[in-house]
Amino acid sequence: MPGYVQDDISAEELERQKALYGPFTQAVRELVDATIRTEVDDDEVRAIQAEVEALTARLRAQQLDGPYGVRFGATGRGRPWGNSVVGLRNAIAPPLMIDHDDTGRAWSDFHLGAAYEGPPGLVHGGVSALILDQMLGEAAGAGGKPGMTATLTLRYRRGTPLGDLRAEAWIERSEGIKTWARGHVMDAEGVTVEAEGLFILPRWAREAIAAHRAAGGDGPATPTPSYFE
Amino acid sequence: MPGYVQDDISAEELERQKALYGPFTQAVRELVDATIRTEVDDDEVRAIQAEVEALTARLRAQQLDGPYGVRFGATGRGRPWGNSVVGLRNAIAPPLMIDHDDTGRAWSDFHLGAAYEGPPGLVHGGVSALILDQMLGEAAGAGGKPGMTATLTLRYRRGTPLGDLRAEAWIERSEGIKTWARGHVMDAEGVTVEAEGLFILPRWAREAIAAHRAAGGDGPATPTPSYFE
Numbered sequence: 043m044p045g046y047v048q049d050d051i052s053a054e055e056l057e058r059q060k061a062l063y064g065p066f067t068q069a070v071r072e073l074v075d076a077t078i079r080t081e082v083d084d085d086e087v088r089a090i091q092a093e094v095e096a097l098t099a100r101l102r103a104q105q106l107d108g109p110y111g112v113r114f115g116a117t118g119r120g121r122p123w124g125n126s127v128v129g130l131r132n133a134i135a136p137p138l139m140i141d142h143d144d145t146g147r148a149w150s151d152f153h154l155g156a157a158y159e160g161p162p163g164l165v166h167g168g169v170s171a172l173i174l175d176q177m178l179g180e181a182a183g184a185g186g187k188p189g190m191t192a193t194l195t196l197r198y199r200r201g202t203p204l205g206d207l208r209a210e211a212w213i214e215r216s217e218g219i220k221t222w223a224r225g226h227v228m229d230a231e232g233v234t235v236e237a238e239g240l241f242i243l244p245r246w247a248r249e250a251i252a253a254h255r256a257a258g259g260d261g262p263a264t265p266t267p268s269y270f271e
Numbered sequence: 272m273p274g275y276v277q278d279d280i281s282a283e284e285l286e287r288q289k290a291l292y293g294p295f296t297q298a299v300r301e302l303v304d305a306t307i308r309t310e311v312d313d314d315e316v317r318a319i320q321a322e323v324e325a326l327t328a329r330l331r332a333q334q335l336d337g338p339y340g341v342r343f344g345a346t347g348r349g350r351p352w353g354n355s356v357v358g359l360r361n362a363i364a365p366p367l368m369i370d371h372d373d374t375g376r377a378w379s380d381f382h383l384g385a386a387y388e389g390p391p392g393l394v395h396g397g398v399s400a401l402i403l404d405q406m407l408g409e410a411a412g413a414g415g416k417p418g419m420t421a422t423l424t425l426r427y428r429r430g431t432p433l434g435d436l437r438a439e440a441w442i443e444r445s446e447g448i449k450t451w452a453r454g455h456v457m458d459a460e461g462v463t464v465e466a467e468g469l470f471i472l473p474r475w476a477r478e479a480i481a482a483h484r485a486a487g488g489d490g491p492a493t494p495t496p497s498y499f500e
Binding site: 045046047062063065066067069070072073074076077078079080081082084086087088090091093094095097098100101102103104105106108109110111112123124125126127129131132133134155156157158159160161162163164166167168169171172173174175176179190191192193194195196197198201204 | 274275276291292294295296298299301302303305306307308309310311313315316317319320322323324326327329330331332333334335337338339340341352353354355356358360361362363384385386387388389390391392393395396397398400401402403404405408419420421422423424425426427430433
């Protein structure tokens with residue numbers, strides 16, 4: 043599985059890291075929001091910039107050479123902590139906390155603030171696309187039909203106001219390595235953006251599953267990412 | 272124009288603000304990247320978190336009630352500084368610096384780091400959608416055919432590696448209030464994601480243009496956003 047790392051961390055270690063990094067990333071998200079909206083004077087902006095740079099230098103005293111990747115611990119659960127929509131460690135992510143069932147339905151209630159703006163007071167159309175790409179992919183994976191996005195179509199019914207929103211996604215149908223999923227973003231008044239996507243299980247994943255079964259394993263090869271972020 | 276604010280800042284004031292906020296936001300982008308990749312120990316993470324929270328409190332001592340919106344100064348140029356793809360003040364934006372000509376072509380060379388990850392080492396498919404939504408909309412606006420995204424279709428040819436990338440977009444055709452645009456993301460090897468979109472000039476903009484012309488004005492009503500972020 044190219045780039046997916048099994049690092050065998052225990053469930054306890056997982057919880058320790060979540061408790062450490064979750065609030066830290068959330069603090070950085072708040073800083074991102076304040077960076078857009080602040081009206082403090084120039085000297086204060088420059089002073090705060092210098093302090094941000096100093097904090098970054100401290101963090102980089104020891105860091106990964108590259109991006110976070112996607113990791114699996116002893117529990118087999120994926121940790122897409124660098125993911126732009128759901129990443130526990132990614133301040134770009136709102137983040138979405140996505141629930142799913144094994145019929146291939148996924149849903150999430152979330153809040154989008156100033157950082158996600160496109161037209162004034164509305165969510166950037168591309169941010170809706172970003173969110174729905176993740177949601178549809180997770181629905182496919184949750185239903186046991188993971189894949190990478192092959193095509194994605196968005197239909198924008200009306201502007202999506204910034205604020206409290208909900209996204210839902212589900213599997214429409216599946217044929218072999220192909221899965222069609224649909225979903226939408228909605229506010230309190232109803233659907234604002236609809237999406238449909240085709241997801242295809244990549245060759246390397248098909249080969250891994252085939253090899254696993256040839257060796258006598260049941261079901262899909264593990265660890266298999268439940269979805270391709 | 273709902274939410275678009277004309278605040279009459281001079282060209283000099285514009286440059287002053289760009290020189291102040293540009294580097295500040297860039298410092299916060301670097302912090303976002305370091306937040307994903309750091310491996311410093313737990314006590315150091317918590318200490319840095321506390322300092323980030325203190326900086327946010329200082330920024331919030333005086334801030335906008337809500338998002339940045341889109342503003343126009345005396346020069347008539349739009350300032351979408353809160354925009355998720357191009358916003359000078361938005362640490363979520365890479366940012367893309369987008370060039371365009373008046374035939375409706377737009378292009379940008381940019382770099383995507385750890386914050387834009389989906390599958391390991393690859394750009395999140397939804398991030399490509401976010402970027403192409405902005406690019407196609409800017410192409411439409413640059414060609415004098417602005418509009419809000421009505422539909423957007425992405426075709427993912429292969430995974431897009433994180434790193435140095437290029438995006439291009441152009442107007443395919445235009446009929447009245449509708450404009451079809453196309454574009455793609457590419458790496459050094461070629462195209463990775465293709466997009467096509469339909470953009471529609473919203474009713475309020477059509478009415479503003481009609482009112483302007485009825486009052487004897489030439490061309491489009493000003494200030495009119497050249498694109499709808």
